[in-house]
Amino acid sequence: MSGGDQEPGRYYVGVDVGTGSVRAALVDQRGVLLAFADQPINKWEPQFSHHEQSSEDIWAACCVVTKKVVQGIDVNQVRGLGFDATCSLVVLDKQFHPLPVNLEGDSRRNIIMWLDHRAVSQVHRINETQHSVLQYVGGVMSVEMQAPKLLWLKENLRETCWDKAGHFFDLPDFLSWKATGVTARSLCSLVCKWTYSAEKGWDDSFWKTIGLEDFVADNYSKIGNQVLPPGASLGNGLTPEAAKDLGLPAGVAVAASLIDAHAGGLGVIGADVRGHGLSCEGQPVTSRLAVICGTSSCHMGISRDPIFVPGVWGPYFSAMVPGFWLNEGGQSVTGKLIDHMVQGHAAFPELQAKAAARCQSVYAYLNSHLDLIKKAQPVGFLTVDLHVWPDFHGNRSPLADLTLKGMVTGLKLSQDLDDLAILYLATVQAIAFGTRLIIEAMEAAGHSVSTLFLCGGLSKNPLFVQMHADITGMPVILSREVESVLVGAAILGACASGDFASVQCACCSQHL
Ligand SMILES: Nc1ncnc2c1ncn2[C@@H]1O[C@H](COP(=O)(O)OP(=O)(O)O)[C@@H](O)[C@H]1O
Numbered sequence: 001m002s003g004g005d006q007e008p009g010r011y012y013v014g015v016d017v018g019t020g021s022v023r024a025a026l027v028d029q030r031g032v033l034l035a036f037a038d039q040p041i042n043k044w045e046p047q048f049s050h051h052e053q054s055s056e057d058i059w060a061a062c063c064v065v066t067k068k069v070v071q072g073i074d075v076n077q078v079r080g081l082g083f084d085a086t087c088s089l090v091v092l093d094k095q096f097h098p099l100p101v102n103l104e105g106d107s108r109r110n111i112i113m114w115l116d117h118r119a120v121s122q123v124h125r126i127n128e129t130q131h132s133v134l135q136y137v138g139g140v141m142s143v144e145m146q147a148p149k150l151l152w153l154k155e156n157l158r159e160t161c162w163d164k165a166g167h168f169f170d171l172p173d174f175l176s177w178k179a180t181g182v183t184a185r186s187l188c189s190l191v192c193k194w195t196y197s198a199e200k201g202w203d204d205s206f207w208k209t210i211g212l213e214d215f216v217a218d219n220y221s222k223i224g225n226q227v228l229p230p231g232a233s234l235g236n237g238l239t240p241e242a243a244k245d246l247g248l249p250a251g252v253a254v255a256a257s258l259i260d261a262h263a264g265g266l267g268v269i270g271a272d273v274r275g276h277g278l279s280c281e282g283q284p285v286t287s288r289l290a291v292i293c294g295t296s297s298c299h300m301g302i303s304r305d306p307i308f309v310p311g312v313w314g315p316y317f318s319a320m321v322p323g324f325w326l327n328e329g330g331q332s333v334t335g336k337l338i339d340h341m342v343q344g345h346a347a348f349p350e351l352q353a354k355a356a357a358r359c360q361s362v363y364a365y366l367n368s369h370l371d372l373i374k375k376a377q378p379v380g381f382l383t384v385d386l387h388v389w390p391d392f393h394g395n396r397s398p399l400a401d402l403t404l405k406g407m408v409t410g411l412k413l414s415q416d417l418d419d420l421a422i423l424y425l426a427t428v429q430a431i432a433f434g435t436r437l438i439i440e441a442m443e444a445a446g447h448s449v450s451t452l453f454l455c456g457g458l459s460k461n462p463l464f465v466q467m468h469a470d471i472t473g474m475p476v477i478l479s480r481e482v483e484s485v486l487v488g489a490a491i492l493g494a495c496a497s498g499d500f501a502s503v504q505c506a507c508c509s510q511h512l
């Protein structure tokens with residue numbers, strides 16, 4: 001974000017709801033992050049593959065972090081607020097109260113999280129229809145999208161949830177409704193997760209074919225019949241009630257939201273790389289792949305014309321950068337997989353103790369331990385006989401097979417710290433090979449990718465970044481501002497405030 005009038009004292013707030021925590025940032029007109037706060041959020045796993053959250057909890061966390069980042073400034077100088085969030089399904093009744101999405105009837109848990117895989121039977125049946133909307137999700141619908149989850153609710157929680165439900169929101173749209181009282185949905189969430197077409201709208205025949213004709217009958221009022229582009233200003237801005245919750249003045253402009261990966265993509269894909277001697281300088285923005293790496297990794301590539309990549313979500317029109325088509329490759333668990341492998345190892349308590357003694361994170365400790373044991377060899381060679389297949393939560397792209405499982409080959413009887421470090425390295429390498437497989441699928445279908453732009457929590461791990469460069473053979477660019485997802489959210493707020501004419505102007509790139 002740069003350019004504009006450069007008036008002093010104009011601020012924007014970005015709020016990013018990830019899987020594990022909520023973050024907020026105060027950003028100025030040049031896109032410089034002035035204050036940051038984060039807050040963990042609750043997750044429940046009542047059964048294997050069922051993952052739930054609470055919209056009340058998440059909103060409360062948004063309020064805590066927003067209040068923190070505006071401390072010490074004149075809040076009347078905050079011009080706009082933007083939200084991004086994971087693409088989880090929020091269920092409210094007709095009076096906008098939370099409804100339970102679980103057999104226990106616990107209405108606090110009213111969110112089916114994006115990584116929830118309960119709707120396996122439903123998604124198989126949806127895919128068997130071979131409906132034409134499936135062409136726009138890579139040919140196969142993912143169990144992580146909203147249609148199978150809605151069908152599961154109808155088939156399993158008819159009385160306690162489905163019949164009482166008044167509103168089904170994607171989490172980013174829930175947040176913008178909570179802030180403004182406006183139920184309009186973002187084009188981003190509806191196109192990417194709900195089969196909405198930017199050009200043709202809802203497809204009645206799809207919902208009728210899969211057994212959710214209910215939505216057609218009431219003109220989609222429960223899932224959204226007013227759709228706005230990300231960054232569009234909503235209603236009259238912050239309601240007095242939400243303003244009080246967030247510690248901001250009523251009426252501050254609030255933007256139509258983005259999914260978190262898309263906010264990250266927006267935050268990095270248009271980066272101004274001039275003057276750094278980088279090979280991507282002067283190359284088109286369509287040669288860039290934004291990789292947003294948190295709990296999951298999302299691989300965002302844009303094109304002027306639609307490109308159909310088997311097993312890669314999209315093509316989605318205007319879902320991230322207005323006027324461009326988006327393909328979204330992904331790996332459902334990456335950060336979560338690394339944490340799982342490391343924390344589950346017998347040598348983890350020893351690792352924790354040693355890292356704590358050095359005041360380091362376990363990952364910084366493991367990276368330096370690998371440096372120590374590699375001796376004169378390149379670090380990558382430590383795994384010549386230990387390999388990981390990373391699909392512990394199925395394969396999102398490009399195999400699009402939720403039944404796949406993880407695998408480790410080359411295990412020995414020893415389980416010391418060296419073994420843990422090498423297993424960690426093999427896991428990071430496997431994830432990077434997954435990225436390479438996704439790029440190969442995208443290139444085979446017509447994309448031409450030359451440079452990776454990484455952001456998200458895992459981009460703070462130098463080993464993760466280096467392995468992506470080594471294994472894809474591509475340069476990896478990191479923004480000076482590490483919290484690029486939050487910059488993306490703040491760009492939305494800047495756009496909604498009217499200080500920038502469009503999302504592209506707020507990104508202010510030489511490419512877009
Ligand atoms: N400094 C760091 N070094 C290594 N890994 C990190 C670092 N910071 C975050 N991570 C990893 O990134 C992942 C979380 O990324 P984040 O973007 O916060 O996720 P989400 O948006 O899904 O909540 C976790 O697996 C965590 O271990």
Ligand SMILES: O=C(CO)[C@H](O)[C@H](O)COP(=O)(O)O
Pocket residue numbers: 018019020085086087114192259260261262293294295296297298328330332
């Ligand atoms: O499906 C996605 C984006 O389309 C993401 O995987 C999901 O939103 C979770 O994101 P994160 O790993 O950053 O928590």
